[in-house]
Amino acid sequence: MVRELMAALERAESDAAVRVVVLTGAGEKVFCAGGDLGTMAGDEGFLATHEGRRAYGRLLVRFQELRKPTVARVNGHALAGGLGLVLACDLAVAVDTADLGTPEIDVGLFPMMMMALLQRHLGRKRALELVLTGDRLPAREALTLGLLNRVVPAAELDGAVSTLAGKLAGKSQAVLALGRRAFFTAEDLPLPAALEYLSSQLSLNVLADDAGEGISAFLEKRPPKWHDR
Incomplete structure (x- = not known):
């Protein structure tokens, strides 16, 4: 699955x-x-199995490096590495019957790689509670913790996802790409370094054609016509 997702x-x-x-x-x-727990024994040999696990980590990073925004349409339970995929997406909309969690501890494993994303979404105590107990979070509780953006009944899922994706599709793709990269880069920097970096990105941003178009459209009270550059 990891290879297929990476290719997609x-x-x-x-x-x-x-x-x-x-x-x-x-x-x-x-x-x-x-x-698949059935493959955890690593019948292909230790090195091959280890590389396969590292590929999951590269997939999570690839979501962040993508130049386009991502939305998780959480149509059901998102557990273990599946929760990692939800957290790797920029935004997430879930059905109200979904549970989110890291149940690995219950089979003698630990959510090692996706834990790096969980730490970036939750406070220390709450993140530790999830990974140490393996408890599942109902979707609405996950929403209050900031793991999801929307929770809706199943019949409304497609509409909610389409509305959110439509909003993103209507923005300047060049500015979205620049802004996403700046967001993720600044996230791991100390405050002084983050502000210095972000000031340089703002200088790049104002030089974009779409920045000029957006400002002109605002002043002229008309919708902008993005050129995605």
Whole structure:
């Protein structure tokens, strides 16, 4: 699955017609429940199995490096590595019947890689509670903790995702790409370094054609016509 998702992201990146990437599960009850426990023994050998696990980490990073915004359409439970995929997306809309969690501890494992994303979304105590207990969070509780952006009944999921994706698709893709990169870069910098970096990115931003178009459109009281540059 990791290879297929990575390939799909590469196709989306190179396709100018794709303005927003939406990630969802194939069924109705589960978004993604993580890796196949049956393969954990590593029948392919230790090194090959280790590289396969590292590929999941590279996939999470690739979501962040993508030049296009991403939305998780959480159509069911998102557990273990599946929760990592939700957190890797910029925004997430879930059905109200979904549970989110890291149940690995209950089978003698620990959510090692996706924990790096969980730490960036939650405070220390709450993140530790999730990974140490394996408890599941109902979607509405996950919403209050900031793990989700919207929670809706199943019948409203497609509409909510389409509305959110439509808003993103209507923005300047060049400025979205610049802004996303700046957001993720500044996130891990000390405050003085972050402000210095962000001031340089603002200087780049104001030079963009779409910045000029956006300001002109605002002053002329008309919708902007983005050129995505």
